[in-house]
Amino acid sequence: MTTTTAISVSGLGKSFGATRALDGLDLEVASGEVHGFLGPNGSGKSTTIRVLLGLLRPDEGRTELLGGDPWRDAVALHRRLAYVPGDVTLWPTISGGETIDLIGALRGGLDPRRRAELLERFDLDPRKKARTYSKGNRQKVALVAALASDAELFILDEPTSGLDPLMEAVFQECIRELRADGRTVLLSSHILAEAEALCDRVSIIRLGRTVQSGTLAELRHLTRMSMVVETERPADALADLPGVHDLRHDDGRVRFDVDTDALDDVLRHLAGLGVRGLTSTPPTLEELFLRHYGDELAADGVPAGQGAGRS
Amino acid sequence: MSTGSSTLAGTGALFRFALRRDRLRLPVWIAAGTFMVVTQSISSQALYETSADLAAYRASVGSNAATIALAGPPVGLDTVAGAVAFEISATVMLIAALMAMFTVARHTRADEEAGRTELLRSARVGRHAPLLAAVLLAALACGALALAIGAATTATGLPAPGSFALGAAVGACGLVFTGITAVAVQATGHTRGVYGLVGGLFAVAFVLRAIGDIEGNWVVWTSPIGWAQATHPFTDDAVVPLLLCLAVAAALVVAGFALLDRRDLGSGLLQPRPGRPAARRTLLSPLGLAVRLHRGALIAWTVGLGLLGVVYGALAESVETLIGENEEALALFGDPDVDQLVDAYLGTTFAVTALLASAYAVSAVLRARGEESEDRAEVLLATATSRSAWLGSHVLVALLGSALAMAVAGVTTGLVRAAQTGEAAALGRMVGAAVSYVPAVWVVAGVAVALFGLLPRVAAAAAWSAVGLFLLITLFAESFDWPGWVSDLSPISWVPTLPLEEWTLAPLAGLVVAAAVLLAAGLTGFRQRDIALG
Numbered sequence: 001m002t003t004t005t006a007i008s009v010s011g012l013g014k015s016f017g018a019t020r021a022l023d024g025l026d027l028e029v030a031s032g033e034v035h036g037f038l039g040p041n042g043s044g045k046s047t048t049i050r051v052l053l054g055l056l057r058p059d060e061g062r063t064e065l066l067g068g069d070p071w072r073d074a075v076a077l078h079r080r081l082a083y084v085p086g087d088v089t090l091w092p093t094i095s096g097g098e099t100i101d102l103i104g105a106l107r108g109g110l111d112p113r114r115r116a117e118l119l120e121r122f123d124l125d126p127r128k129k130a131r132t133y134s135k136g137n138r139q140k141v142a143l144v145a146a147l148a149s150d151a152e153l154f155i156l157d158e159p160t161s162g163l164d165p166l167m168e169a170v171f172q173e174c175i176r177e178l179r180a181d182g183r184t185v186l187l188s189s190h191i192l193a194e195a196e197a198l199c200d201r202v203s204i205i206r207l208g209r210t211v212q213s214g215t216l217a218e219l220r221h222l223t224r225m226s227m228v229v230e231t232e233r234p235a236d237a238l239a240d241l242p243g244v245h246d247l248r249h250d251d252g253r254v255r256f257d258v259d260t261d262a263l264d265d266v267l268r269h270l271a272g273l274g275v276r277g278l279t280s281t282p283p284t285l286e287e288l289f290l291r292h293y294g295d296e297l298a299a300d301g302v303p304a305g306q307g308a309g310r311s
Numbered sequence: 312m313s314t315g316s317s318t319l320a321g322t323g324a325l326f327r328f329a330l331r332r333d334r335l336r337l338p339v340w341i342a343a344g345t346f347m348v349v350t351q352s353i354s355s356q357a358l359y360e361t362s363a364d365l366a367a368y369r370a371s372v373g374s375n376a377a378t379i380a381l382a383g384p385p386v387g388l389d390t391v392a393g394a395v396a397f398e399i400s401a402t403v404m405l406i407a408a409l410m411a412m413f414t415v416a417r418h419t420r421a422d423e424e425a426g427r428t429e430l431l432r433s434a435r436v437g438r439h440a441p442l443l444a445a446v447l448l449a450a451l452a453c454g455a456l457a458l459a460i461g462a463a464t465t466a467t468g469l470p471a472p473g474s475f476a477l478g479a480a481v482g483a484c485g486l487v488f489t490g491i492t493a494v495a496v497q498a499t500g501h502t503r504g505v506y507g508l509v510g511g512l513f514a515v516a517f518v519l520r521a522i523g524d525i526e527g528n529w530v531v532w533t534s535p536i537g538w539a540q541a542t543h544p545f546t547d548d549a550v551v552p553l554l555l556c557l558a559v560a561a562a563l564v565v566a567g568f569a570l571l572d573r574r575d576l577g578s579g580l581l582q583p584r585p586g587r588p589a590a591r592r593t594l595l596s597p598l599g600l601a602v603r604l605h606r607g608a609l610i611a612w613t614v615g616l617g618l619l620g621v622v623y624g625a626l627a628e629s630v631e632t633l634i635g636e637n638e639e640a641l642a643l644f645g646d647p648d649v650d651q652l653v654d655a656y657l658g659t660t661f662a663v664t665a666l667l668a669s670a671y672a673v674s675a676v677l678r679a680r681g682e683e684s685e686d687r688a689e690v691l692l693a694t695a696t697s698r699s700a701w702l703g704s705h706v707l708v709a710l711l712g713s714a715l716a717m718a719v720a721g722v723t724t725g726l727v728r729a730a731q732t733g734e735a736a737a738l739g740r741m742v743g744a745a746v747s748y749v750p751a752v753w754v755v756a757g758v759a760v761a762l763f764g765l766l767p768r769v770a771a772a773a774a775w776s777a778v779g780l781f782l783l784i785t786l787f788a789e790s791f792d793w794p795g796w797v798s799d800l801s802p803i804s805w806v807p808t809l810p811l812e813e814w815t816l817a818p819l820a821g822l823v824v825a826a827a828v829l830l831a832a833g834l835t836g837f838r839q840r841d842i843a844l845g
Contacts, residue, residue, distance in 0.1 A: 097587060
């Protein structure tokens with residue numbers, strides 16, 4: 001790799017009429033990493049990707065992709081990247097196999113062995129006309145076309161939204177192979193389990209702005225561990241410790257969340273109570289996510305405590 | 312209306328629902344069909360005021376194969392009413408057949424394809440109910456069209472029995488195509504396939520009756536359109552052909568139900584042909600894809616304009632006899648050379664052909680807009696395909712395709728004309744006249760490209776409005792004596808009306824330059840703008 005940064009975006013802004021789709025978005029993707037690009041529908045993920053692909057012209061900000069300008073150098077850069085759109089629409093009378101070959105050829109060539117292998121793994125019949133494919137199968141066509149190419153950078157916009165769990169597993173395997181091979185992947189998703197399973201680093205965006213960016217470990221540090229303990233003596237005093245939240249009794253056990261930096265104090269306190277059982281769950285990306293979007297959920301009438309978005 | 316276990320359960324509810332969904336659509340079809348008969352009746356009554364007019368009409372039309380091929384059996388031409396039925400019945404029968412086809416397919420295969428039938432069938436709706444409801448709705452529409460034509464034509468002053476016989480013949484033709492569609496929706500799994508199948512059968516039926524009518528033989532009885540026209544409204548008012556239509560329609564509907572039992576929901580009896588597992592080399596470029604996407608429409612337009620060229624060429628002989636043997640008409644035109652009159656007529660027909668070729672070119676350019684708004688452009692523009700190459704491939708097909716269609720129309724007219732006159736030179740003259748319009752057609756295409764590049768969201772509406780304006784100018788500017796600057800708005804009117812006028816380079820060169828400027832503006836605009844999201 002000649003560049004160490006595959007994608008570098010700062011202060012990106014884009015408006016459509018009165019709608020501000022991107023509002024000073026930042027994004028850094030290092031070469032060779034799988035980067036999760038997380039946010040709910042309408043938060044600006046697809047708009048960012050379209051700017052990165054040179055399909056949209058940014059209003060403001062700096063955008064660099066593989067060392068070039070995505071708008072000015074679009075054609076040259078596209079030889080080095082592969083793209084899977086979120087909602088794949090194909091030509092109804094052209095077969096899946098033809099579509100894969102067409103997209104591959106226009107990008108600069110496909111590896112026929114890899115193409116055959118991927119068709120097998122994704123269990124896709126290339127002879128069917130696109131009109132007869134389900135959403136999942138259309139997505140597989142775009143995935144095979146992208147994965148069979150020799151690109152440096154893969155930009156995948158919610159690529160698994162139509163896939164069943166079996167195919168999702170195949171997809172995850174393919175992404176791990178890409179990473180082992182030193183390729184860079186930008187994976188936009190709102191499926192958090194997928195991002196947790198695959199991504200080295202994630203960026204969480206909301207209303208066209210990046211709200212959090214870092215490795216999963218770094219981000220977890222910002223949030224809370226969930227614990228369930230069973231003690232000989234009552235653990236009520238835990239509630240008064242700093243960093244302990246949402247303490248509740250549950251069938252002789254105590255459940256609570258604890259800030260990562262208060263963990264040490266809480267464990268010392270517990271040791272004096274005679275611990276009989278203890279389970280701890282690291283914070284999931286989902287909790288992290290809900291913390292950033294918790295106020296939106298509350299505004300939509302989802303009661304607090306239903307998700308992990310406690311405040 | 313039916314018991315829960317019946318395969319017809321829920322037909323009543325579905326019928327009322329279908330009626331509600333089509334409460335605007337069907338009245339428009341019926342009004343359109345009725346309006347055509349009424350206009351024909353009024354204009355024919357005005358045109359053939361005297362029996363001498365009618366005799367002249369009968370003499371020219373009754374022996375002209377081209378007119379008979381397009382209209383129907385030359386029966387009853389000694390009355391104005393008979394002439395009305397002769398001229399309009401084929402067109403209205405096409406309307407009835409299309410109305411029946413769209414109605415049945417919309418409420419059966421289209422719903423099934425979209426998954427709506429599955430939802431309905433999960434409720435208490437029997438297997439046969441959707442088809443029966445659709446057939447009943449189409450039959451109701453055909454009946455209403457028949458009555459509307461009968462009543463409205465009587466109101467224009469034609470005899471009531473014949474008027475209602477004409478209506479009944481049109482309705483009967485619609486019923487046969489209701490039956491044909493009821494079978495076709497079982498055969499193919501896709502609504503577009505149904506339209507192709509039924510449209511193709513209509514074309515075959517039309518050709519068979521044309522052959523039968525020209526030859527005056529039994530072949531006409533192989534065609535349902537032939538049966539319906541055999542009613543001979545205002546002459547025989549025959550009932551037997553109508554009964555034949557009804558019997559065949561009923562048999563086809565029964566066959567449709569039987570076939571429905573032999574297939575699964577969502578599938579057709581004909582398995583879709585599998586495509587290629589891998590692409591041929593010819594597909595693997597932006598132009599290769601564009602050719603593939605445009606191929607069907609280009610062939611259809613070229614064949615259509617070629618056939619139109621045959622018809623126009625064939626009618627040239629009628630123009631010759633009609634005007635050449637009519638002292639009054641000759642006097643009216645200032646005693647011109649009859650050959651010149653024919654040339655003037657052919658020049659006008661090429662202007663109309665050029666408008667149709669422009670319509671093709673605009674539709675081909677707007678295909679790029681469709682690809683963009685349906686998100687298929689995005690996948691390609693994310694590859695190493697430049698915007699110029701992508702748009703250029705669609706534009707190239709539009710330009711060369713419209714030129715090809717014009718040339719083919721010139722060749723077919725020229726061949727027919729050469730056969731009529733025995734002069735081989737006619738071919739070259741006709742091709743030259745037709746091809747002279749190509750720069751004007753390209754200007755219209757250029758307007759569409761410029762709109763696509765600069766104002767993508769309004770491109771379709773604006774480009775079609777331009778075509779509509781040019782159509783009005785070509786049809787009416789001369790007859791209504793519109794000011795010159797209005798005519799000059801249309802590129803079609805810049806072209807010298809060959810073969811009558813002299814060929815001159817200046818206007819054609821100007822048109823080519825205008826087209827190039829418009830294309831460049833569109834391409835530049837497209838390279839600067841966002842790819843629209845819909």
